[in-house]
Amino acid sequence: MTEINIDQIRFDEKGLVPVITQSYYSGKVLMQAYANREAILKTVETGFATYYSRSRNELWIKGETSGNKQRVVDIRVDCDGDSVLYLVVDYGVACHTGKESCFYRDIDFKEKEKPDPYEILHALYKKIEE
């Protein structure tokens, strides 16, 4: 992991960056929200996931009212600096619907079956080969 500082995050014209929130234990993608510079700084300072609410136009400390806080273990930034990943230990659920993850719906499409079991062997082979 290469360490960078907050100035290398590229916020958009509204001063926001998309934030993906992933559970540190389960690896599940829990939610996707947005942060401004202040939200990232607050996350760094408190260790708890803080976002910027686009609907309420204010800083949003996740779980401040629901109690479902997210302790941030790592703040990752993508290669071109315009996307952030919070790796969190979550106390409770991420979604306002009561589900663990906000991504509980999917699009129906024909290829949607799980990959052929042999494919995982191929993937393993490749991984070992590396």
Added chain:
Amino acid sequence: MTEINIDQIRFDEKGLVPVITQSYYSGKVLMQAYANREAILKTVETGFATYYSRSRNELWIKGETSGNKQRVVDIRVDCDGDSVLYLVVDYGVACHTGKESCFYRDIDFKEKEKPDPYEILHALYKKIEE
């Protein structure tokens, strides 16, 4: 998983939606890009991850030039329909830098240690209790 159709995705004022790409096997978040309606339809139709390139202003079939295609196993949509998750079997690397994931950098902050080992026991306890 609740099945929905593409009309329930809420594209923004530019006709785009953020797409998070996660490896089906490793659970790693590989990249975050954007899709328009056409890109999602193309993904559904071909089973390969298709995005919309904001810099080139065109449809972007991942791996078309590099060969690092991503076969899509599931297309998930979040609770309010404004974020999409592609679960993929990836042939090769996701990042143009040659790394497996675009999120190979992180922000240095004091809380950045891994959680206390006892915490995972607490998390396990909670999971079993559910």
